[in-house]
Amino acid sequence: MKEDLMDIICCPLDKQTLELSITDEDDGDIIEGTLTCTECGEVYPIEDGIPNLLPPDMREDASA
Amino acid sequence: MKEDLMDIICCPLDKQTLELSITDEDDGDIIEGTLTCTECGEVYPIEDGIPNLLPPDMREDASA
Amino acid sequence: MSVREEFDEWATRGKDRGMADRHWHTAKHVLARMPVEDGDVVLDLGTGSGYAVRALADRGIERGYGIDGSPEMVHNARSYTESDDVAYLVGDFEYLPFEADSVDHAFSMEAFYYAADPHAALSELARVLQPGGTFYCAVDYYEENVYTHEWQSGIDIEMTLWDRAEYRQAFREAGFYVAEQDTVPDREVEIPPPEDFPIEGFESREEMVERYRTFGTLLTVGVAP
Amino acid sequence: MSVREEFDEWATRGKDRGMADRHWHTAKHVLARMPVEDGDVVLDLGTGSGYAVRALADRGIERGYGIDGSPEMVHNARSYTESDDVAYLVGDFEYLPFEADSVDHAFSMEAFYYAADPHAALSELARVLQPGGTFYCAVDYYEENVYTHEWQSGIDIEMTLWDRAEYRQAFREAGFYVAEQDTVPDREVEIPPPEDFPIEGFESREEMVERYRTFGTLLTVGVAP
Numbered sequence: 411m412k413e414d415l416m417d418i419i420c421c422p423l424d425k426q427t428l429e430l431s432i433t434d435e436d437d438g439d440i441i442e443g444t445l446t447c448t449e450c451g452e453v454y455p456i457e458d459g460i461p462n463l464l465p466p467d468m469r470e471d472a473s474a
Numbered sequence: 475m476k477e478d479l480m481d482i483i484c485c486p487l488d489k490q491t492l493e494l495s496i497t498d499e500d501d502g503d504i505i506e507g508t509l510t511c512t513e514c515g516e517v518y519p520i521e522d523g524i525p526n527l528l529p530p531d532m533r534e535d536a537s538a
Numbered sequence: 539m540s541v542r543e544e545f546d547e548w549a550t551r552g553k554d555r556g557m558a559d560r561h562w563h564t565a566k567h568v569l570a571r572m573p574v575e576d577g578d579v580v581l582d583l584g585t586g587s588g589y590a591v592r593a594l595a596d597r598g599i600e601r602g603y604g605i606d607g608s609p610e611m612v613h614n615a616r617s618y619t620e621s622d623d624v625a626y627l628v629g630d631f632e633y634l635p636f637e638a639d640s641v642d643h644a645f646s647m648e649a650f651y652y653a654a655d656p657h658a659a660l661s662e663l664a665r666v667l668q669p670g671g672t673f674y675c676a677v678d679y680y681e682e683n684v685y686t687h688e689w690q691s692g693i694d695i696e697m698t699l700w701d702r703a704e705y706r707q708a709f710r711e712a713g714f715y716v717a718e719q720d721t722v723p724d725r726e727v728e729i730p731p732p733e734d735f736p737i738e739g740f741e742s743r744e745e746m747v748e749r750y751r752t753f754g755t756l757l758t759v760g761v762a763p
Numbered sequence: 764m765s766v767r768e769e770f771d772e773w774a775t776r777g778k779d780r781g782m783a784d785r786h787w788h789t790a791k792h793v794l795a796r797m798p799v800e801d802g803d804v805v806l807d808l809g810t811g812s813g814y815a816v817r818a819l820a821d822r823g824i825e826r827g828y829g830i831d832g833s834p835e836m837v838h839n840a841r842s843y844t845e846s847d848d849v850a851y852l853v854g855d856f857e858y859l860p861f862e863a864d865s866v867d868h869a870f871s872m873e874a875f876y877y878a879a880d881p882h883a884a885l886s887e888l889a890r891v892l893q894p895g896g897t898f899y900c901a902v903d904y905y906e907e908n909v910y911t912h913e914w915q916s917g918i919d920i921e922m923t924l925w926d927r928a929e930y931r932q933a934f935r936e937a938g939f940y941v942a943e944q945d946t947v948p949d950r951e952v953e954i955p956p957p958e959d960f961p962i963e964g965f966e967s968r969e970e971m972v973e974r975y976r977t978f979g980t981l982l983t984v985g986v987a988p
């Protein structure tokens with residue numbers, strides 16, 4: 411995902427701001443990382459360049 | 475025209491209420507008469523069952 | 539010449555019916571898209587023969603009003619129906635004789651561009667439509683549809699030639715949300731075989747196909763806020 | 764079975780592309796109607812292969828976002844493009860991870876009826892759309908289109924089967940204005956000659972014509988107030 415996605419996304423549960431943490435990046439494309447809700451603390455994974463913003467109970471182990 | 479048209483029409487110029495005066499009626503259908511603006515006093519003709527609500531300067535002698 | 543004079547003459551020559559038949563090819567598809575409900579009041583601007591409100595009344599609305607600047611057009615329109623669900627009146631787009639928020643939906647086919655001031659006509663529509671009410675504005679005469687441009691030379695009234703983007707922009711300037719814009723193809727007009735061309739207005743069969751099947755009728759749908 | 768499990772399996776079997784090809788017959792006409800402008804942000808719900816946002820990006824928008832509850836679908840969608848103007852993410856219709864008023868227009872093809880609570884999905888859409896933003900909701904699976912009803916028996920997710928009026932009503936309950944409702948014919952699917960019938964799902968050619976050319980895809984357009 412590109413960093414400018416941060417302008418529009420929010421926590422799917424309480425709609426609060428997310429904080430981005432990057433573990434792997436490739437030429438402006440965030441490949442692995444996390445999105446953490448600044449309000450409820452829920453952590454959403456970024457895997458293979460794709461943010462997974464499913465509510466946690468729908469996510470299970472969402473990686474391929 | 476049917477009398478219930480009065481529910482929705484107004485003076486085309488100042489959008490104020492019109493007053494209906496009937497000279498000829500046929501089974502609930504108003505054939506001849508006038509519509510007079512209660513505010514500006516402009517008079518609009520009903521001829522052959524049709525109200526003519528053109529602004530006066532566009533109307534000229536609008537009958538057929 | 540005034541709208542009244544021009545179209546009174548068309549009406550007395552019976553052109554209202556011919557237009558209605560041709561316009562129906564695309565107008566019926568436009569009308570079918572309108573989200574009208576049983577209790578709705580619908581307005582048709584430049585109603586001509588008045589077919590649009592009759593069609594909507596058959597489908598089921600509370601009341602359809604056709605307005606036209608030509609008394610003779612309205613005279614004809616009135617003569618084609620005995621229905622209590624429709625009524626026709628003489629009036630001008632820019633001076634709508636309807637109260638604010640009194641109309642649920644409005645339609646207009648091949649008439650809008652005759653308005654002396656189309657922006658004023660849009661403002662009037664925005665005024666009379668309820669919040670959420672739609673204006674379905676259908677025109678064959680628009681910038682991209684080059685084959686219709688010559689119409690202006692045959693008529694004394696100044697016609698508005700907007701392109702698609704100009705329609706959207708003018709709607710928004712008048713306070714409308716733009717919900718849709720589309721070209722509705724006329725699939726019914728018969729297009730002769732290639733060897734018959736050139737024919738009036740078209741050099742080749744491709745041109746005539748483009749005019750009717752591709753450009754067809756431009757529909758812009760505004761929603762009153 | 765969950766949406767994730769069901770559609771992850773579809774995606775790994777490559778069904779996303781086949782669906783996209785078939786749905787394109789009507790989806791392209793639906794997309795063509797959307798009044799998008801260069802600066803707009805557009806959302807595609809249940810994006811599958813992600814074709815809709817790619818098509819809109821080609822036409823010219825600021826950014827297209829495809830959201831889908833199946834990580835495998837999103838994985839595939841992402842692999843089909845390198846464009847900076849589109850992005851795909853995993854998420855659910857009822858828990859949209861977008862800020863209020865952040866989206867100009869939304870589209871959904873053959874996906875809306877999988878929402879566990881379609882009313883909640885509509886409320887979420889009304890939240891994320893700007894005032895005047897549209898939701899173009901396209902479905903082949905609807906009450907009047909009887910030929911699609913059997914789909915439910917082939918899938919473990921409970922599907923919402925509304926008729927045309929129910930779509931309009933649910934949109935209005937969620938706060939949308941309804942700007943349009945229409946059936947968009949699929950004119951491209953090949954329909955075999957009469958002697959080939961019955962074939963799977965259709966007793967006669969007339970039935971198949973009705974399913975595709977008449978019922979086609981139901982489009983309901985909502986506008987956020």
Ligand SMILES: Nc1ncnc2c1ncn2[C@@H]1O[C@H](CSCC[C@H](N)C(=O)O)[C@@H](O)[C@H]1O
Nearest residue numbers: 545557561584586607608630631647649652
């Ligand atoms: N400014 C104006 N106010 C009211 N009616 C107008 C108008 N300018 C043009 N018209 C009317 O618009 C009509 C255009 S002809 C189209 C008629 C009909 N809608 C159809 O589809 O066949 C004419 O009847 C003309 O009298």
Ligand SMILES: Nc1ncnc2c1ncn2[C@@H]1O[C@H](CSCC[C@H](N)C(=O)O)[C@@H](O)[C@H]1O
Nearest residue numbers: 770782786809811832833855856872874877
């Ligand atoms: N509640 C939900 N939230 C997010 N996505 C959902 C969903 N329910 C179904 N979907 C997704 O909706 C898609 C339906 S298939 C249609 C895909 C695509 N729009 C096309 O036209 O081909 C699937 O990819 C499925 O994963």
